[in-house]
Amino acid sequence: QGQPVESGGGLVQAGGSLRLSCAAPGRSFSMSRMGWFRQAPGKDREFVAAINWIGANTYYADSAKGRFIVSRDNAKNTVFLQMNSLKPEDTAVYYCAAGYQGTLYSTGTSTYHNWGQGTQVTVSS
Secondary structure (H helix, E strand, O other), X not given: OOOOEEEOOEEEXXXXXXXEEEEOOOHXXXXXXXXXXXXXOOOOOEEEEEEOOOOOOXXXXXXXXXXXXXXXXXXXXXXXXXXXXXXXXXXXXXXXXXXXOOOOOOOOHHHEEOOOOOEEEEEEO
């Protein structure tokens, strides 16, 4: 199966919002946990949010709680990340991936596979 494709990144001022999309090819993605991660220059890739295959349960990193919302539309094989109240420290390349190992609460990159190419989010102060 192919790789997911992220979109929706861009330049936004602090306090603004962005909605990222992840188009995941293949029906198997609709049966998978999906996660969002981000990687800032010089830093490790870190977990942001995850959603289970049916979309009924979600899990967030502390940095995302209360500001970001993850959702999915399995009919369109698409996962979303609504990011509100953005801060300069949210600047990073954002990636989505399918989780075939672990649970909804697994935050390690090794529990996710089929990574997309990422979309750049830049938040100016």
